[in-house]
Amino acid sequence: MFDARTHYIATSDGDHIEIYGTIRDVEQHQTARLNRQAAYNIGRQLNYLYDDVEAGLFGEAARTGRFATYLKTVKDQWPLPEITTPP
Numbered sequence: 001m002f003d004a005r006t007h008y009i010a011t012s013d014g015d016h017i018e019i020y021g022t023i024r025d026v027e028q029h030q031t032a033r034l035n036r037q038a039a040y041n042i043g044r045q046l047n048y049l050y051d052d053v054e055a056g057l058f059g060e061a062a063r064t065g066r067f068a069t070y071l072k073t074v075k076d077q078w079p080l081p082e083i084t085t086p087p
Contacts, residue, residue, distance in 0.1 A: 029080065036078035045070065 045067065052065035062068060 032078060032080050036074065036080065039074045039078055040071075 048066035048070050052062060052067050055065070057065040
C-alpha cells in the first residue's frame with residue numbers, strides 16, 4: 001500500500017488539482033471526474049436551457065426545468081469523491 005501523500009492531477013483547462021491521499025484515491029478521483037465530464041453533454045444542456053427559457057421557466061420555476069433536472073441527475077450519478085486535506 002502506498003503512503004498518503006500529495007499528488008497532482010491535471011484538469012481539462014490546464015490547471016492542476018492537489019489531492020492528498022493514496023494513488024488509489026487519486027485514480028478514483030480522476031475516473032469520477034472523467035466520467036462526470038463525459039456525462040455533461042454541452043449540446044443537450046444548451047437545448048434543455050433553450051427549452052426552459054422558451055417555456056418561461058425563470059427563478060424558482062427553473063429548478064424544475066429540463067436543464068436543472070438534467071444537471072442534477074448527472075451530479076447525482078457521478079459524484080466527485082471528497083478531496084482530503086493534509087492533517
